[in-house]
Amino acid sequence: MDQKVYDLINDQINKELYSAYLYLSFADYYADEGLDGYANFYEIQAQEERDHALIFRKYLLENDCVPKLKAIDAPDKTFNDFLAPLEAALEHEKYVTSLINDIYAAAVSVNDYRAMQFLKWFIDEQMEEEDTARDMITKMQLFGDDKRSLFELNQQLAGRVYSVPTPLQGE
Ligand code: MG
Numbered sequence: 001m002d003q004k005v006y007d008l009i010n011d012q013i014n015k016e017l018y019s020a021y022l023y024l025s026f027a028d029y030y031a032d033e034g035l036d037g038y039a040n041f042y043e044i045q046a047q048e049e050r051d052h053a054l055i056f057r058k059y060l061l062e063n064d065c066v067p068k069l070k071a072i073d074a075p076d077k078t079f080n081d082f083l084a085p086l087e088a089a090l091e092h093e094k095y096v097t098s099l100i101n102d103i104y105a106a107a108v109s110v111n112d113y114r115a116m117q118f119l120k121w122f123i124d125e126q127m128e129e130e131d132t133a134r135d136m137i138t139k140m141q142l143f144g145d146d147k148r149s150l151f152e153l154n155q156q157l158a159g160r161v162y163s164v165p166t167p168l169q170g171e
Contacts (some may be wrong), residue, residue, distance in 0.1 A: 001065055002110040008103045009115075013056045014070045015099055020049035022092060025075035026085040035082065035150075037158035042085075044162045052122070055167045059118055082150075083140050090133035097126040121167055 023046040030038035060067050079085050100122045107115035143149035164171075 001063055002112060004106045005112055005115055006065055008106055009056050009060060010068055013053045013067055016049050016053035017072050020046040021072055022075045023049060029079050029085055035154050037154035041157040041160050044160050047162050051165050051168055082144055086137045086140055090137060093129045093133050100126055
């Protein structure tokens with residue numbers, strides 16, 4: 001594997017684990033505020049991010065490369081209202097999209113068609129992640145000021161369940 005492609009994929013393991021850590025901190029905030037549904041949503045989001053890290057790890061191992069695990073940064077955000085974590089989530093997902101695009105660009109530059117094919121799942125996933133993040137912002141903006149509506153939004157998110165992402169199924 002090309003060194004730059006390797007380095008970026010290896011870094012992405014770290015970035016995805018950081019995402020898991022970041023979303024766990026969002027879950028902590030909402031749990032502390034009594035919004036258990038939002039906390040549940042971000043706990044599951046954290047599990048998904050850990051899975052993303054495992055997918056990149058698996059790709060390296062299956063291509064005869066050994067991951068080099070690095071230290072994970074601590075999330076440092078504090079929030080003043082229920083909307084703030086949702087906005088931070090969208091900003092973060094846009095950043096992750098840019099990282100995936102950078103890996104893809106590196107793969108293109110060395111004609112690494114296998115990596116391009118592998119990254120396709122993440123390109124689609126990022127569109128979904130951004131769409132979901134935007135939807136949660138919109139709903140909070142529309143209904144968040146009304147306590148009954150907020151209660152219902154929270155109830156909906158309490159119903160989110162974890163499922164194993166396709167690239168890890170059968171592991
Ligand atoms: Mg991710």
